[in-house]
Amino acid sequence: MKRSEINRIINEAYEFVRGRGIEFPPFAKWSPEEWRNLDESKRELADNMLGWDVTDFGGDFKKTGITIFVFRNGNFHKKDLYPKPYAEKLLLVENEQEIPFHFHWSKMEDIINRGGGSLIMHVYNSDKNEGFADTDVHLTIDGEKIIVPAGGEVILNPGQSITLLPGQYHNWKGVNGKVMLFEVSTTNDDYIDNRFYSAQGRMPEIEEDEEPQYLIFSAGKDA
Secondary structure, eight states: OBHHHHHHHHHHHHHHHHTTTOOOOGGGGOOHHHHHTOOGGGHHHHHTTOEEEEEOTTSOTTTBOEEEEEEEOOOSSOTTTOOOOEEEEEEEEOBTOEEEEEEOSSOOEEEEEEEEEEEEEEEEEBOTTSSBOOSOEEEEETTEEEEEOTTOEEEEOTTOEEEEOTTEEEEEEEEEEEEEEEEEEEOOOTTTSOEESSOSOSSOOOBOSSOOSSOBTTSSSOO
């Protein structure tokens, strides 16, 4: 991805979300210099990878990608210092944009459609070799237990949510417009807790064609 593209995506995301009545914390607009000169009282923000994250999963962002803002998070490696066992994220999915099949070894998450278009999701259990199992997938949507066949489809319309357990493969695509999601989960660490089925990579390769307006935590641990 080009740095100019990342700058544009974040600026558009910021305005899109605020236009729907949701405000960001001040660090959403911090400059790279502010991030790189944190005093110890604010070190949690960098240690727990709060802030912006943009990725194309090694492909074309318009087709396969996601824009993320992490509001809060714990830390797998520094539990004594940061005992928070939960995380909260904003996820923006463009119309017809997908994320590839993946699961998490540790993280349990609720994905909540907070408005815009709908989210089409496909699910599998993982087998002992971390492939696709042919077993039924047990899910919870808004407190209702459902059973979906292997590879089956679930649609989340605005206002609906789904709970995904560790080991459950899922992908999704936004349809009928940009989708604004929130994720509420146990502690998140995208460097060690993603098992992608076939994606080229979680972190983007960045072409520095202009100066960064923001740091993103998937860019070689920018901060």
